[in-house]
Amino acid sequence: MSPKETSKAAKTTAAKKKTATKKSPATKKTTAAKKAGKSAAKKAASGTAAAGKTLVIVESPSKAATLSGILGKDYVVRASIGHIRDLPRSRMAIDIEHDFKPEYILVKGKAALKNELTALAKNASGVLLASDPDREGEAIAWHLADLLELDMSEKCRVRFYEITSGAVRSAVQSPDFIDLNKVNAQQARRVLDRLVGYTLSPLLWKKIRYGLSAGRVQSVALNLICEREREIQRFVPDPYWVVSVKASAQDGRTYELRADHMDGKSLMKGSLPLLVDTEEKADAILAEVRENPLRVSEFRLKESPRTAPAPFRTSTLQQEASRRLSMAPRRTMRVAQELYEGLILPGRGHVGMITYMRTDSLRLSEEALTACRDHITKNFSSQYLPGKPNRYAAPGRAQDAHEAIRPTDVTLTPDSVKDNLTPEQFRLYDLIWRRFVACQMSPAITARASVRAEAGRVGLHQDGESLVFDGWSALWPLDLKGEQIAPAKEGEELTPSSIEKEQRFTRPPARYSEATLIKTLEENGVGRPSTYATIASTLDVRGYVEKNEEKRFCPTSLGMTVDDFLMKYFNRKDISSIVDAGFTAQMEKALDEVEEAQRRWLDVVRNFWEDFSHTVEEAQGAERVPLPEPEPIGEDCPECGKPLVKKRGRFGEFIACSGYPDCRYTRAILATVGVKCPKCGQTHGGEVVRRRSKKGRTFYSCSRYPDCDYISWNQPTGEHCPECGAELFRRGRTRFCAQCGFKVQDEAADD
Numbered sequence: 001m002s003p004k005e006t007s008k009a010a011k012t013t014a015a016k017k018k019t020a021t022k023k024s025p026a027t028k029k030t031t032a033a034k035k036a037g038k039s040a041a042k043k044a045a046s047g048t049a050a051a052g053k054t055l056v057i058v059e060s061p062s063k064a065a066t067l068s069g070i071l072g073k074d075y076v077v078r079a080s081i082g083h084i085r086d087l088p089r090s091r092m093a094i095d096i097e098h099d100f101k102p103e104y105i106l107v108k109g110k111a112a113l114k115n116e117l118t119a120l121a122k123n124a125s126g127v128l129l130a131s132d133p134d135r136e137g138e139a140i141a142w143h144l145a146d147l148l149e150l151d152m153s154e155k156c157r158v159r160f161y162e163i164t165s166g167a168v169r170s171a172v173q174s175p176d177f178i179d180l181n182k183v184n185a186q187q188a189r190r191v192l193d194r195l196v197g198y199t200l201s202p203l204l205w206k207k208i209r210y211g212l213s214a215g216r217v218q219s220v221a222l223n224l225i226c227e228r229e230r231e232i233q234r235f236v237p238d239p240y241w242v243v244s245v246k247a248s249a250q251d252g253r254t255y256e257l258r259a260d261h262m263d264g265k266s267l268m269k270g271s272l273p274l275l276v277d278t279e280e281k282a283d284a285i286l287a288e289v290r291e292n293p294l295r296v297s298e299f300r301l302k303e304s305p306r307t308a309p310a311p312f313r314t315s316t317l318q319q320e321a322s323r324r325l326s327m328a329p330r331r332t333m334r335v336a337q338e339l340y341e342g343l344i345l346p347g348r349g350h351v352g353m354i355t356y357m358r359t360d361s362l363r364l365s366e367e368a369l370t371a372c373r374d375h376i377t378k379n380f381s382s383q384y385l386p387g388k389p390n391r392y393a394a395p396g397r398a399q400d401a402h403e404a405i406r407p408t409d410v411t412l413t414p415d416s417v418k419d420n421l422t423p424e425q426f427r428l429y430d431l432i433w434r435r436f437v438a439c440q441m442s443p444a445i446t447a448r449a450s451v452r453a454e455a456g457r458v459g460l461h462q463d464g465e466s467l468v469f470d471g472w473s474a475l476w477p478l479d480l481k482g483e484q485i486a487p488a489k490e491g492e493e494l495t496p497s498s499i500e501k502e503q504r505f506t507r508p509p510a511r512y513s514e515a516t517l518i519k520t521l522e523e524n525g526v527g528r529p530s531t532y533a534t535i536a537s538t539l540d541v542r543g544y545v546e547k548n549e550e551k552r553f554c555p556t557s558l559g560m561t562v563d564d565f566l567m568k569y570f571n572r573k574d575i576s577s578i579v580d581a582g583f584t585a586q587m588e589k590a591l592d593e594v595e596e597a598q599r600r601w602l603d604v605v606r607n608f609w610e611d612f613s614h615t616v617e618e619a620q621g622a623e624r625v626p627l628p629e630p631e632p633i634g635e636d637c638p639e640c641g642k643p644l645v646k647k648r649g650r651f652g653e654f655i656a657c658s659g660y661p662d663c664r665y666t667r668a669i670l671a672t673v674g675v676k677c678p679k680c681g682q683t684h685g686g687e688v689v690r691r692r693s694k695k696g697r698t699f700y701s702c703s704r705y706p707d708c709d710y711i712s713w714n715q716p717t718g719e720h721c722p723e724c725g726a727e728l729f730r731r732g733r734t735r736f737c738a739q740c741g742f743k744v745q746d747e748a749a750d751d
Helices: 003-020 023-048 061-071 111-123 137-145 165-173 180-207 216-234 281-291 313-323 328-339 366-379 414-420 423-438 514-523 528-541 557-570 581-595 602-619
Strands: 054-058 075-079 126-129 239-248 254-262 292-304 342-343 350-352 444-455 458-469 494-506 546-547 554-556 631-636 643-649 652-658 666-668 671-676 687-692 698-702 715-720 729-731 734-737 743-745
Touching: 003 528, 023 111, 061 165, 061 328, 075 111, 075 414, 126 137, 180 216, 180 557, 180 581, 216 313, 216 514, 216 528, 216 557, 216 581, 239 281, 254 414, 281 458, 281 554, 292 414, 292 458, 313 328, 313 423, 313 514, 313 528, 328 423, 328 494, 328 528, 328 687, 342 414, 414 423, 423 494, 458 698, 514 554, 528 546, 554 557, 557 602, 581 602, 581 715, 631 652, 671 715, 687 715
Parallel strands: 054 075, 054 126
Antiparallel strands: 239 254, 239 494, 254 458, 292 444, 292 494, 342 350, 444 458, 546 554, 631 643, 643 652, 652 666, 671 687, 687 698, 715 729, 729 734, 734 743
16 A cells, blocks of 8 residues: 555544544534634734745754744745644554555644644745655655645655755755655554554563563664673683783883783783783793893884764764763764754854764765865865775665765854854864865875784784874874884894883673773674664653663673573574574665565565564463562661662662662662762772762762762762872773873773
């Protein structure tokens, strides 16, 4: 069934249900009179406003304001404020027996908007649907066209990939048809998600606990996080020893070498000396180095180009914003939407700052490339401009209709517009602008150096890297591997100043951060640019995961229980395997094929449902899964005497009374960080503890609060800055001073 036939059938059903609603005669007359008066007044006003003009409908009011300023008095611009019609929330609303026909209804609270748009469309000289240029935007345009009874055989669709005067005027002068293939792909996704969510959620309520949910992409993401946690739990650390030598040449050159060979055999497995697995072996290496002269056996220096990074697409923007700006994906997309829709700049009016931000393409327009190269020529020396533009190909099945994410006008440098942006808008725009300009600059040139030395039967090495020419790294950070190494002469003797051994242990794989989770989902072909931002927040809201102090995902006991259940019944070798990344990626590929008119959306949905419904039937026979009991802490409640237990809530673990809800005693779990309070630690014994704010953000304060009011968003180390004497704080492996900017990077335990 076509989208148009589907929507008309749904509209008829909705109209019948509305007619069947019972009201008293008095209520009917009063309500009808009020509605008629309001409707007549609004229609009259709307008709006058749109008479002889072109109506343009966009998604958001801010975008409408930007377009109004660009298009002028011959156009009336209104916003649908997202979807105007959707599936109802109260029920599945998919007629499985009749070709999975969806029942679309008017979104709650949008009746007045629908009436206004209808009146405007009736009196306008033409209607252009300008919702966002992706599947979701195409579906919004289709729903609007159906509600306003537009002829979809005519060109009524315009797509803005950037909101600038030239791009907007060009688009409205060359409208296109609504892309029903995109609409069908969106409808297939919507139906699939509804079938999964509204079938699995009641199953989880019945078998585990009321209020739980599951979804196609959500369940894969949860499984990735839980599987990583199981790996960590199974992990058994292996000990190994690092033997390091600090040595210097006669002219003062210094080196830090590590043993990696003995008797001509490598001590390494990967990048670690795992074959030095006993202290006896480490002592033997130490003795050999101490008893023999240390001589340089080889020095190598090789220059190599480092190509510029690609411009941003949605996933990489979210990853870098998370990594460099500590912005959550949803926040990143919200701020990017603001930049895309446009801001007011003095002397220029409303200006769209970036191109469309939901894209997996790395293509750049010829105009953008020319403008970027001109900017580089004017602001950098000639060696920073490559002979021809850098071009990039996106991995996988990228849709190339959009460009990569870039500034609409490269001459609008971040500093020139800083005063007109909010702090977070500026930070994100600066990130996008720098990445775009950097992607068109010459390669950076680095020199990789390695020095090898021998002491008797032991071989040692040191690797480093230095920057020869900064190239694109003049605008975008370049991570060098190791420090610069002074050239060494083959055969020269080095004088050791220290010879040490250090025991270390292998470490388990790291938990996922938001950035690494998005990267893994994308690499596995799971989800689309529009879905990445909501995945993490959904898992968090459901109580399936929480973030630790390093802002990495840890599954809760509830999350592990749900994943265990889904793995047991839905990890199958067919298309219904909603927890398997491979099968979910196949579904994403099928949706792409629908958009490319290679498959029918109905076939995709039907094939999935045949296997999935059988799997659900089998799971209905499962026994109820008990949730883990709260862990007693060995104390009694000070208010009622019942045992206190450790519970997990929206903001992590806390202590509560087991007599809840009769007794509501709670208190926070104070995790010490092993540092005395800088304010009262010496005099009153206060310790720094980790706490959570009401918004879930970690902060640090004194254990004696409120008697001591010490507080910090950064984790204190108990150390003082060697340059200014102020407090040193820690963020990851970095210790830093907030006063003077001093930083020092701690060595990773598994280097």
